[in-house]
Amino acid sequence: MTGMRWVFIFSTLVSTVVFTARSQQPQECAGVSCEAAASGLRAFSDPSPQGLRGNGRACADCHIPSEHFQLSPASAEARYLYWQLRRQFDPAADDPLFRPIDANDFRSNGGQANDYTNLRELALIRVTFPLPPNVKLVDFSTGNTTAESSVDVWRAVPSVQNVALTGPDGQNPVARGPNSAGGYQRDARFGSLQEQARAAFQSHQELIDEPSQALLDDVAAFEKTVFSSPRAGALADGVRQGLAPLPNADPPLTEVETKGKVVFARACAHCHGGAGMSTTPLPVVVRYHDTATSCPRPVDTANPPRFVYAQCPPLLENNVRTYEFTTAAGQKIRRASDDPGRVLLTGFVGGAPPTDDWNKFDVPGLRGIRHTAPYFHNHSAATLEEVVDHYIAFFNFVRAQQPPGVFPPVASTNGVAFDRQIQPEEKAALVAYLKRL
Ligand code: HEC
Ligand code: HEC
Structure with a gap:
C-alpha cells in the first residue's frame, strides 16, 4: 500500500511535468515549481535537511505518507511496540517518533521522560503555548494559581493533504487576530505554510540551526502538491485558475x-x-x-x-487544566479544558x-x-x-x-x-x- 500511495504522489508530479514540458513552459506541478516540490519532498522525509541539526525526526515521522500524511493511534502504538522489540536485541535501537518532548512526564523527567501514553493511545503531540499576560493556570490540588508561564496542550497530527485548499482565505474575518480570516494549525495561528514549517522544525524537530527561507519555500511548495485524491487536486487547479463554476470534487454519488x-x-x-x-x-x-x-x-x-x-x-x-482569566474589567473567570484553542493566542x-x-x-x-x-x-x-x-x-x-x-x-x-x-x-x-x- 505504501508503494501505491507514493506512486500516486509521484505520478501526479510526473504527469504534470510531462504536460507542461510539452507546452514549453517552466515545469510546473500543481501551480508550483516541480523542482521546488521535489526538493521539499526530500526535506519532508529528511531528519537533517540541508545538514541542519535536530532531534532525528523528519516531518514524515508524524505526517506519515502511507497514512495519508497524518498519525493514527494504531500506527503510533505499532511503532512503539516494534521499537521495544528491537531494543531487546539492540539497546541503541531508536524510533524518532518517540522523543522525550512528547512524553507525558517530560515536565518532570526532562530528557529521561519515557511515559508515552498520550502518543501511544491517542497519537497526540505536545504543543506548548506561552500564557497571555492575563491568564494563569490553577493548581489542581490547591486551587491556587501557579507561577507557570506556559501551558502544554495535546493535539492530533492533521493531514497535510489539501493544504492548498485550506488555510487563509480572506473571508468572513473575526474581530481578533492572529489570522482573523483563516490560517494553518488547529487554531489558525500561522498565516503561511512557510511560517508553519519553520515552527515545526523548531518545536517538533528541535532544530538548533535556522532553516533557510529557500528550504521553507520548498517544503511549502511540496505540501501544495499533496492531495487526498486527483479530484481534490483538480479542484485546487480550478481555484488557482479562477474557474467559475469550480470543478465538482465529488465522485459520482449514489x-x-x-x-x-x-x-x-x-x-x-x-x-x-x-x-x-x-x-x-x-x-x-x-x-x-x-x-x-x-x-x-x-x-x-x-x-x-x-x-x-x-x-x-x-x-x-487527565489533560484538562483549569485557567484563570482576568478580564479587561478586572473580573476573574475560571474555566477548564484539555485544549482551549484560540484563547491561548488572545x-x-x-x-x-x-x-x-x-x-x-x-x-x-x-x-x-x-x-x-x-x-x-x-x-x-x-x-x-x-x-x-x-x-x-x-x-x-x-x-x-x-x-x-x-x-x-x-x-x-x-x-x-x-x-x-x-x-x-x-x-x-x-x-x-x-x-x-
Ligand atoms: C512530532 C510530530 C510532528 C512533526 C515531526 C511535524 N508535525 Fe506537523 N503537525 C503536528 C501537529 C501535532 C500539528 C497540529 C498542531 C497545532 O494545531 O497546534 C501539525 C500541523 C501541521 C500542519 C498544519 C495543517 C493544517 O491543516 O493546518 C502542517 C502543514 C504541518 N504540520 C507540516 C509539517 C512539516 C512541514 C513538518 C516538518 C518540518 C512537520 N509538520 C513536522 C505534528 C508534527
Ligand atoms: C459551528 C461550526 C461547525 C459546524 C456546524 C460543523 N462543524 Fe465540523 N468542525 C468545526 C470545527 C471548529 C472543527 C474542529 C474541532 C476540533 O478540532 O476539535 C470541526 C471538525 C470536524 C471534523 C473533524 C476533522 C478532523 O480532521 O479531525 C469533522 C469530520 C467534521 N467537523 C464534520 C462535520 C459535519 C459532518 C458537520 C455537519 C453535521 C459539521 N462538521 C458541522 C466546525 C463546525
Missing part, C-alpha cells in the same frame, strides 16, 4: 450519498464551506467555533437531558458567546476525511458515525442555550426554525456522503 450531500449543505456547510470545506462563508456565522470537542464537555442538568455529549475518555480528562474570554475565544478552533477541511480517523483536535471521535452523533448533541446544546423560539444562524437556516439539526433517519446518508469526500 441516491443515498446524494441525500447525504443535501443534509451536509444544511447541517454542516455553513461552517465547512468553500472549496476546502474549511471556510465559514456566511458573515452571520462566526469564523472560529467552539463545537464542544474539548474536554470536559457540557452536561445538561435538566431531566430528561436536552443534549447528551459522549463523555471524554479518562486519558483526555487571552480573550467573557464577551458574548460569539466573541469569546474560549475553546475556539479553526474549521478543518473535510476532503479525504474517511482516511484520517480518529477525529477532532484531541482524537475524541473514533469514527465518522461518532462525529455525526457529536453534532446531533451540538445542535441540541445550542437550542438548550437559547430562549424558547429563538435560534441562532448556526442552528437555523432562517432564524425561526430549528432546522439545521440532523434527523435520525438522515444519519446514515450523511455518513455515506462523508465517506465519499
Whole structure:
C-alpha cells in the first residue's frame, strides 16, 4: 500500500511535468515549481535537511505518507511496540517518533521522560503555548494559581493533504487576530505554510540551526502538491485558475450519498464551506467555533437531558487544566479544558458567546476525511458515525442555550426554525456522503 500511495504522489508530479514540458513552459506541478516540490519532498522525509541539526525526526515521522500524511493511534502504538522489540536485541535501537518532548512526564523527567501514553493511545503531540499576560493556570490540588508561564496542550497530527485548499482565505474575518480570516494549525495561528514549517522544525524537530527561507519555500511548495485524491487536486487547479463554476470534487454519488450531500449543505456547510470545506462563508456565522470537542464537555442538568455529549475518555480528562482569566474589567473567570484553542493566542474570554475565544478552533477541511480517523483536535471521535452523533448533541446544546423560539444562524437556516439539526433517519446518508469526500 505504501508503494501505491507514493506512486500516486509521484505520478501526479510526473504527469504534470510531462504536460507542461510539452507546452514549453517552466515545469510546473500543481501551480508550483516541480523542482521546488521535489526538493521539499526530500526535506519532508529528511531528519537533517540541508545538514541542519535536530532531534532525528523528519516531518514524515508524524505526517506519515502511507497514512495519508497524518498519525493514527494504531500506527503510533505499532511503532512503539516494534521499537521495544528491537531494543531487546539492540539497546541503541531508536524510533524518532518517540522523543522525550512528547512524553507525558517530560515536565518532570526532562530528557529521561519515557511515559508515552498520550502518543501511544491517542497519537497526540505536545504543543506548548506561552500564557497571555492575563491568564494563569490553577493548581489542581490547591486551587491556587501557579507561577507557570506556559501551558502544554495535546493535539492530533492533521493531514497535510489539501493544504492548498485550506488555510487563509480572506473571508468572513473575526474581530481578533492572529489570522482573523483563516490560517494553518488547529487554531489558525500561522498565516503561511512557510511560517508553519519553520515552527515545526523548531518545536517538533528541535532544530538548533535556522532553516533557510529557500528550504521553507520548498517544503511549502511540496505540501501544495499533496492531495487526498486527483479530484481534490483538480479542484485546487480550478481555484488557482479562477474557474467559475469550480470543478465538482465529488465522485459520482449514489441516491443515498446524494441525500447525504443535501443534509451536509444544511447541517454542516455553513461552517465547512468553500472549496476546502474549511471556510465559514456566511458573515452571520462566526469564523472560529467552539463545537464542544474539548474536554470536559457540557452536561445538561435538566431531566430528561436536552443534549447528551459522549463523555471524554479518562486519558483526555487527565489533560484538562483549569485557567484563570482576568478580564479587561478586572473580573476573574475560571474555566477548564484539555485544549482551549484560540484563547491561548488572545487571552480573550467573557464577551458574548460569539466573541469569546474560549475553546475556539479553526474549521478543518473535510476532503479525504474517511482516511484520517480518529477525529477532532484531541482524537475524541473514533469514527465518522461518532462525529455525526457529536453534532446531533451540538445542535441540541445550542437550542438548550437559547430562549424558547429563538435560534441562532448556526442552528437555523432562517432564524425561526430549528432546522439545521440532523434527523435520525438522515444519519446514515450523511455518513455515506462523508465517506465519499
Ligand atoms: C512530532 C510530530 C510532528 C512533526 C515531526 C511535524 N508535525 Fe506537523 N503537525 C503536528 C501537529 C501535532 C500539528 C497540529 C498542531 C497545532 O494545531 O497546534 C501539525 C500541523 C501541521 C500542519 C498544519 C495543517 C493544517 O491543516 O493546518 C502542517 C502543514 C504541518 N504540520 C507540516 C509539517 C512539516 C512541514 C513538518 C516538518 C518540518 C512537520 N509538520 C513536522 C505534528 C508534527
Ligand atoms: C459551528 C461550526 C461547525 C459546524 C456546524 C460543523 N462543524 Fe465540523 N468542525 C468545526 C470545527 C471548529 C472543527 C474542529 C474541532 C476540533 O478540532 O476539535 C470541526 C471538525 C470536524 C471534523 C473533524 C476533522 C478532523 O480532521 O479531525 C469533522 C469530520 C467534521 N467537523 C464534520 C462535520 C459535519 C459532518 C458537520 C455537519 C453535521 C459539521 N462538521 C458541522 C466546525 C463546525
